[in-house]
Amino acid sequence: MTLLEERMRALLRWYPRSWRDRHGEVMLATLLDDAEARGLDEPTRTDAWSIRVHGVAAHATATTAAILAALALAVLVTVVALAYVDPFAGPTVPIPPGSEAFGPISVVTLASTGLGLGVGLPLVAWSVLALVGARRAVAASALLLSAAAPVVVGVLLAAASIVTTLYPTVTVEGDGSSSASGLVPAWVLVPAILLVAACAVPLLGDALPAGVAPWLRWPLAFVLACVTGAATVGLAMTMLLPPVAVALLLVAFAGMRADRDDVRTDATWSPQLVGTLGGVALCVGVPTTIFSVVANLGMVPVDGSAMRLVTALATAGSIAIVVAGAHMVRSVVGAWAWAPAAALLVAILGACAAIVLGEARLAYAAVIVASAACAGAALAGTALLVLPRASWRLPAALATGIVAALLLSQAFAWLVPVTWIAGVPLVVAALVRARRDARASPEPAYG
Amino acid sequence: MAQRMTESTFWILASLAEGRRHGYAILRDVERMSEGAVALRVTTLYAALERIVREGLAAEDGEEVVDGRARRYYVLADAGIDALELEAAALETRAKAARGRLAARGTRTAREALA
Known part of the structure; x- marks a missing residue:
C-alpha cells in the first residue's frame, strides 16, 4: 500500500462505517486517481479537510437523528x-x-x-x-x-x-416585601x-x-x-x-x-378527515383559549358552569385531535392501531363522565391517558418497524412508550392551548397532503 | 416552474447524458465540458451523486474492478433526462433574453456614437 493510499484510507475513517461499506472503496479509487493525476504523493491540506468535513456531515442520517433525539x-x-x-x-x-x-x-x-x-x-x-x-x-x-x-x-x-x-x-416591592x-x-x-x-x-x-x-x-x-x-x-x-x-x-x-427498501409505503391517510378534525380542534381551541386568558386576567367573573363548558369544549377538541392522530398513526403503525383506538375510547368515556359529573380533573386524566397512549403506540409501533435487530424492538417499544406517557402528561397540563397548537399542524399537514395528491392525479377536465 | 437545480447537479447530469460513467470519469468530463470553470472535488462529487441517486435522477449501474481499483458506474434515469431538459430550456430562455437586450444596447450605443 502506498503512502498516498494509507493517508487516504485513514482520512476516510471520518465517514461512518455504513457509508464506507457502501461507497468507501469506490471513493478511495476516485481519490487516488485524482491525486495521481495531479502528481500528489500525499493528500493536500485542503483535500484532507474536505474529506474530514464531508465525513462528519455524512453522519447526518435519520438513524443519527433518532439516536440524538432519544x-x-x-x-x-x-x-x-x-x-x-x-x-x-x-x-x-x-x-x-x-x-x-x-x-x-x-x-x-x-x-x-x-x-x-x-x-x-x-x-x-x-x-x-x-x-x-x-x-x-x-x-x-x-x-x-x-x-x-x-x-x-x-x-x-x-x-x-x-x-x-x-x-x-x-427587587423590593412597594409594600416592603422583596423577591x-x-x-x-x-x-x-x-x-x-x-x-x-x-x-x-x-x-x-x-x-x-x-x-x-x-x-x-x-x-x-x-x-x-x-x-x-x-x-x-x-x-x-x-x-x-x-x-x-x-x-x-x-x-x-x-x-x-x-430509508428501508423492504417496507411498503402504500399506507395512507385521508387529508379530508384530518383537515376537518384539525379545523374542529382549531374552532374549539381558539375561543376557549381566549376565554381562559380573559378569565385568568380577572376581566370577567367566571362561575363553575362556565369552567365546565370550557373543559367540555377543550375535551371535545382534544378528542378531535386524538381521532386525527390515531387515523394518521394507523397508516404508519398498522397493527398497532388498536392502542390509539382504545385510548380514544378512554378519552370519550372520561369526557362524558366529566361533563355529567362536572368534574374537570376526570377530563384532564382522560385526555392525558389518551394522548400518552396514542403517542406511546406511535413511538412503539415505529420503533418496532425500524429497528434492525429483533431483540432490541420490545425494550425500545416499552421505553419509548413510557417516556412518551411521562412527557405528554407534562405537556397536557396546559390542556386548552394544546387543543389549537395541535390543530394547526394537523390542518397544515392535511392541506399539504391534499395539494400533493391533487398534483399527483390531476382532475379530469370536463367540457 | 420546476425547482432549479444546483450547479454541481447540472454538470453531473450533463456528463451522464452522454452515457454511463464512473466517478473519476465524471470529474474529468465536467472539468473538460466547463473548460476548467467547474472543478468538482471528489468529496462534493460523491455527496452530490448520493443525493442525485436518492432523488431518482440517476441510478447506479454496476461495478467493476480495473487495475485493482473499484469503479462504480452511474447512468441517467428518465427523471434525470427530464430535469436536464427543463434546466437547459430555462438556461436558454435566460441567455436569449440577456443576448437580446445586449444586442439592443449595442445598436443604441452605436447610434448614439454616430449622432
Whole structure:
C-alpha cells in the first residue's frame, strides 16, 4: 500500500462505517486517481479537510437523528424528574460572597439547569441538523458550522443561568416585601440569538429552494436565521423542549422507515378527515383559549358552569385531535392501531363522565391517558418497524412508550392551548397532503 | 416552474447524458465540458451523486474492478433526462433574453456614437 493510499484510507475513517461499506472503496479509487493525476504523493491540506468535513456531515442520517433525539429525551426527562425533587432535601451550595440570595442554593436546581441548557439544547438542535443533513441537499461545511452554534449557545445559557441562580436580582416591592429572580439577562440572550442566527445563515441560504431569486436569497436566509435563533433560545428557556424532542424522534423514525427498501409505503391517510378534525380542534381551541386568558386576567367573573363548558369544549377538541392522530398513526403503525383506538375510547368515556359529573380533573386524566397512549403506540409501533435487530424492538417499544406517557402528561397540563397548537399542524399537514395528491392525479377536465 | 437545480447537479447530469460513467470519469468530463470553470472535488462529487441517486435522477449501474481499483458506474434515469431538459430550456430562455437586450444596447450605443 502506498503512502498516498494509507493517508487516504485513514482520512476516510471520518465517514461512518455504513457509508464506507457502501461507497468507501469506490471513493478511495476516485481519490487516488485524482491525486495521481495531479502528481500528489500525499493528500493536500485542503483535500484532507474536505474529506474530514464531508465525513462528519455524512453522519447526518435519520438513524443519527433518532439516536440524538432519544439522548435528548433521556436528558430532558431527567430534568423534568429533577423538578419534582424537593430542592432543599438534597445537598446545597453555600451562598457565594456578594450574593443577595435568601437561602442556600440547591445543587439539584443548578444541575437541572446545566443539563437542560448545556446538554439537552445542543442534542435537540443536532437532531434537527441530522434530519436536515440526511437529505444531502445542503453543503457539508454549512451543516458543520450550524452544529457548532447550539453547543456554544447551550453552554453560554447554562453558565448564565447558573450565575443568575447564584447571584439573583432582588427587587423590593412597594409594600416592603422583596423577591429574587434568577432570569438570564437580556445582554446574554441577545448575543446568543445572534450567534445562532449567524451560524444558521449559510445553512438556510443553501437550503432555500433554487427557485428563490438571488437578490432575495440572502436577506431571506438572514431573516429566517434570526427567527431560528429566537426560536432556539426561546425554546431552551421553556418546558416545550421535551415535546419537541418527542416530535423529532417520531420524524426520525419515519425517516428511518422510508430509508428501508423492504417496507411498503402504500399506507395512507385521508387529508379530508384530518383537515376537518384539525379545523374542529382549531374552532374549539381558539375561543376557549381566549376565554381562559380573559378569565385568568380577572376581566370577567367566571362561575363553575362556565369552567365546565370550557373543559367540555377543550375535551371535545382534544378528542378531535386524538381521532386525527390515531387515523394518521394507523397508516404508519398498522397493527398497532388498536392502542390509539382504545385510548380514544378512554378519552370519550372520561369526557362524558366529566361533563355529567362536572368534574374537570376526570377530563384532564382522560385526555392525558389518551394522548400518552396514542403517542406511546406511535413511538412503539415505529420503533418496532425500524429497528434492525429483533431483540432490541420490545425494550425500545416499552421505553419509548413510557417516556412518551411521562412527557405528554407534562405537556397536557396546559390542556386548552394544546387543543389549537395541535390543530394547526394537523390542518397544515392535511392541506399539504391534499395539494400533493391533487398534483399527483390531476382532475379530469370536463367540457 | 420546476425547482432549479444546483450547479454541481447540472454538470453531473450533463456528463451522464452522454452515457454511463464512473466517478473519476465524471470529474474529468465536467472539468473538460466547463473548460476548467467547474472543478468538482471528489468529496462534493460523491455527496452530490448520493443525493442525485436518492432523488431518482440517476441510478447506479454496476461495478467493476480495473487495475485493482473499484469503479462504480452511474447512468441517467428518465427523471434525470427530464430535469436536464427543463434546466437547459430555462438556461436558454435566460441567455436569449440577456443576448437580446445586449444586442439592443449595442445598436443604441452605436447610434448614439454616430449622432
